[in-house]
Amino acid sequence: MIGCYDFCGHYEWTFGWLEQLGGHELVRAYWDEAIHQDSQTHASGLIGSKGFEGMKEYWGPTLADEGAVYERTVMDDVFRIDMHECPSKGFLIRNGLHQYTDYCDHCMGWIGPLMRQAGFVVDHEHNHCGQCWWEMRRKADSTPASAPGTLGGDKDVRLRPGWKSAHTDHYERATDPDDKTAVS
Amino acid sequence: MTAADPASPLPYTDTKPVGHADFYFAVNATFRFILRHHGEEALRKYWRDFGDSYHKPVSEQWRGRGMPGVAEYWRAFFKAEPGAEVEVHESADEVRLEVKTCPAIKHLRGHQREIVPEFCQHCYFVNEAIAEPAEMTVRVCGGNGSCTQRFLKRTVDAPPQNLEDIATAS
Secondary structure (H helix, E strand, C coil): CCCCCCHHHHHHHHHHHHHHHHHHHHHHHHHHHHHHHHHCHHHHHHHHHHCHHHHHHHHHHHHHHHCCEEEEEECCCCEEEEEEECHHHHHHHHHCCCCCCCCCHHHHHHHHHHHHHHCEEEEEEECCCCCEEEEEEECCCCCCCCCCCCCCHHHCHHHCCCCCCCCEEEEEEECCCCCCEEEC | CCCCCCCCCCCCCCCCCCCCCCHHHHHHHHHHHHHHHHHHHHHHHHHHHHHHHCCHHHHHHHHHHHHHHHHHHHHHHHHCCCCCEEEEEECCCEEEEEEEECHHHHHHHHCCCCCCCCCCHHHHHHHHHHHHHHCEEEEEEEECCEEEEEEEECCCCCCCCCHHHECCCC
16 A cells, blocks of 8 residues: 555655656646645645635644644735755655655645645745745735745744755745756 | 664654655545556556565565564554554465555545545555565455455465456545
């Protein structure tokens, strides 16, 4: 049986299998169709109908059940997550699993299309070490991403001594997993 | 064997004792995606490749430890799956799982998810791919919420798996 206990290993292995079968486009389609539009319909429903309130309702229980160590900052115009210990990437690192080129892209792979459909854009960075941050704003709001510490306070993941890595990916007002630039 | 916890019979271990059941949504959705894009043969290949590759450490464990290793693995496996009710019966030549409540089917049904009809076949194809290098074979009977899975030595004269013995999931 394929279980949920080690699902993240299965999930990451699947990205590599799909890429071999149909290239990057098939992996992108998988994140959008299978994860965003099928597996995570509960997230789409909440965020599409309730906006920021739906984000609170979705990510609160989900990240708790997954065992994440994170901080959430919710204002009237922005929803921010500081992920200090990603349960998913952490599982892969601890178990030495690496089948796909960039596992962390899967989050933008399904959350990006979901946010686009719900009328939001995303500022985001992940350092491939189990830390990342997200800011979701309405598409019409042109406010740029916050400077470190100004929104998340001392819980801002960018203030961690180990935040800077050799390979950090950066997204700005994005909804597409490929709309990223590397930060050194 | 790669293991975060070398004492565990599971090759890949987590810091939390039980998995997050919503991941069954993604397992089901993954099967549907492969079926829709590439058809049934591709889905079977996906299951076989997954058993061969990702679960290679399990095959090695079963080959080295025999039936006691198989029984240990499944006891630890189902302990970490939320809502599973499974009996593991072990003898010298066979390990038999009596799955009283399949945690995946239970969770998918509980959340009114459309279950891929071929869902229960994955247990046969994945487990057979794990068992073969360990010189074992698997027979699955039932499904759609409860089933029997037998892990046998390849030397035993067992009729081949009849896929019609595996229930359509709904």
